[in-house]
Amino acid sequence: MVSAPFPFHLLIKPCGAGCNLVCEYCHYLSKGDLYPTRQPRMSGPVLEELTRQYIEAQPFPGVTFSWQGGEPLMMGIGFFERALGFQAEHGRPGTRIGNDVRTNATLIDDDWCDLFRSNNFIVEVSLDGPGEMHDAYRRDRDGEGSFDRVMEGVQALKDHGIEFDVKTAIHRANMNHPLEVYGFLRDEVGARSIRFIPIVERVAGSPEPAEITPRSVLPESYGEFLIRVFDEWIREDIGEMHVQAFEVALAGWTGVPHDLCVHSPTCGRSLVLEHNGDLYSCDHFVDGEHLLGNITEGYLGDMVSSTAQSRFGEEKISTLPRRCLECEYRFACHGGCPKDRFLGTPNGRGGHNYLCEGYRAFFRHVDEPMRFMADDLFHGGRSHGRTNSIQRDGAPEG
Numbered sequence: 001m002v003s004a005p006f007p008f009h010l011l012i013k014p015c016g017a018g019c020n021l022v023c024e025y026c027h028y029l030s031k032g033d034l035y036p037t038r039q040p041r042m043s044g045p046v047l048e049e050l051t052r053q054y055i056e057a058q059p060f061p062g063v064t065f066s067w068q069g070g071e072p073l074m075m076g077i078g079f080f081e082r083a084l085g086f087q088a089e090h091g092r093p094g095t096r097i098g099n100d101v102r103t104n105a106t107l108i109d110d111d112w113c114d115l116f117r118s119n120n121f122i123v124e125v126s127l128d129g130p131g132e133m134h135d136a137y138r139r140d141r142d143g144e145g146s147f148d149r150v151m152e153g154v155q156a157l158k159d160h161g162i163e164f165d166v167k168t169a170i171h172r173a174n175m176n177h178p179l180e181v182y183g184f185l186r187d188e189v190g191a192r193s194i195r196f197i198p199i200v201e202r203v204a205g206s207p208e209p210a211e212i213t214p215r216s217v218l219p220e221s222y223g224e225f226l227i228r229v230f231d232e233w234i235r236e237d238i239g240e241m242h243v244q245a246f247e248v249a250l251a252g253w254t255g256v257p258h259d260l261c262v263h264s265p266t267c268g269r270s271l272v273l274e275h276n277g278d279l280y281s282c283d284h285f286v287d288g289e290h291l292l293g294n295i296t297e298g299y300l301g302d303m304v305s306s307t308a309q310s311r312f313g314e315e316k317i318s319t320l321p322r323r324c325l326e327c328e329y330r331f332a333c334h335g336g337c338p339k340d341r342f343l344g345t346p347n348g349r350g351g352h353n354y355l356c357e358g359y360r361a362f363f364r365h366v367d368e369p370m371r372f373m374a375d376d377l378f379h380g381g382r383s384h385g386r387t388n389s390i391q392r393d394g395a396p397e398g
Contacts, residue, residue: 003059004304008269009259010054011068011283014047014079015273016040019070021104021146025171025199025215028070031286034335040275041075044082049295050088050273055095057301064098066285069275073107077115100124102167104138109225113160118189120249125154126224127189129174137215154189163243171199174212175221178228186241193242196229196335198222200340200354208344214353223358227365234369249363253370254377262337268313271304279311280301284339321351329363 017032018039032040042050055063058248065083080099087097101123110304116123122366127150128134135145156162166185168174174181185191201213217225226245233243244260251258261267271292272280280288290312292303303309315336323345324335335341336353353359 003012003019004057004301004361005059006269006305007058007060007062008271008304009066010050011270011272012050012271013067013068014042014072014075015070017070018074019104021071021108021138021140023104023139023170025201025213026203027284033214034286035274036253042079042275046277046296047079047242048086050089050275050300051083052090054098055087055090055092057299057304058357061092061095062098063095064100067090067099067101069102071104071107072101072114073103073314077111080115083385090096098122101388102126103153104146105157106149108153108156110156110160113156113162116157117160117162122165123157123162124195125150125157126167126169127154127185128169128171129177129182133177133181134175137169137171143219158190163192165193165195167195167197169197169199170217170222170225172217175217175225179232180224180228182232186237193244195244196226198355198358202342210354217355219355219358220361221358222355223361226362230362230366241329246363246366249332249366250370250373253374255331255365265317265334266313267316267338271309281309281384284337285312316336319351321345321349323352327360329360332363333359352356 013028016035016037017028018031019026019029023031051065065087067080078241083153084099087099091097099119101116101386102124103126105125105127115121123170126138128136128138131145131147134147134150138150140146154164166189168181168185182194185194188321198217199215202217203211220353229243230246233241233246248258248260248263250256252263258264263269272283272286273295274280274286276383277295277297279292281292292306292309295303316335317339319341320335324330327333335351336355336359341351342352343354343356344350347350371389
């Protein structure tokens with residue numbers, strides 16, 4: 001058993017696809033069909049094996065446990081206390097261990113806040129904007145919107161002095177309201193770090209060209225959304241608000257490596273671990289074809305560095321169509337996420353990203369300010385720190 005040859009990141013699903021909400025666009029809800037257990041739960045032995053192997057397999061002394069779902073808080077506080085105990089038990093001298101949790105925030109109360117604060121958890125809340133936009137697709141099993149309960153959880157975090165990030169899905173209900181969404185998150189929610197996630201859903205079984213669900217963001221609208229928010233950010237908030245899309249773009253213009261797989265040359269370093277120990281290549285490819293093994297039967301480091309996973313990662317670049325290879329913004333885009341690369345190109349080859357026109361419009365719009373900021377960084381940050389947000393650490397994302 002040896003360490004993996006490169007740092008990697010796990011998205012850990014302790015209750016699988018289990019969730020107290022049924023968000024219409026959630027790509028992970030259907031993954032519950034892979035397992036016969038109605039309410040899957042990670043067992044103590046699997047949790048301990050995960051902890052031991054994950055720490056051992058990392059080639060560098062930094063390990064982040066990222067708890068996702070479904071809704072990971074459904075596991076209860078006791079589960080996370082056991083996880084912290086295993087981390088303390090199996091941590092190696094000099095190893096830095098951190099935890100982050102991605103949550104819909106509807107279950108957060110004072111007890112959860114005590115756990116988060118006393119153990120330095122990074123908390124990311126899913127929130128799609130003001131009430132009507134958020135509730136359009138984020139509802140519970142009774143069809144009731146979740147916005148009010150999310151805001152109660154957010155208020156609990158604020159009352160306890162816990163900083164939190166926000167993940168905002170961009171879809172048909174909010175794509176035409178960029179400044180309203182951004183202003184709400186910044187001014188009313190108090191977020192200082194935001195990830196925008198474009199919702200792209202293919203209708204299952206639709207013939208080529210692929211049919212897109214009515215919830216999906218339109219490519220041009222996504223590009224315009226980013227452009228409008230960028231213009232507000234660069235006028236008012238640069239250096240104060242962390243917006244992942246803009247920091248990753250700046251990394252492209254500066255040539256600084258970043259950890260967002262969507263706009264990296266290759267994939268394969270952000271994997272998914274299910275509740276029973278099954279390891280999959282990627283959050284968007286949890287299926288039989290991309291099952292790498294189980295940590296109770298094999299070693300995590302071996303699976304991460306396997307030929308199958310290496311092939312999965314390299315296919316992102318090896319399957320780029322000529323249109324992408326010749327694009328002037330390839331250095332910043334790298335073809336986008338493979339899950340969205342299902343359109344044809346003029347020469348008849350597939351693999352063209354559904355969001356391409358939006359990405360191109362955004363990259364074209366930010367080219368000049370990105371060049372200015374990149375030059376500023378290379379010459380010592382003469383803007384007194386206004387362009388230093390690219391140096392903020394980030395976790396790999398699927």
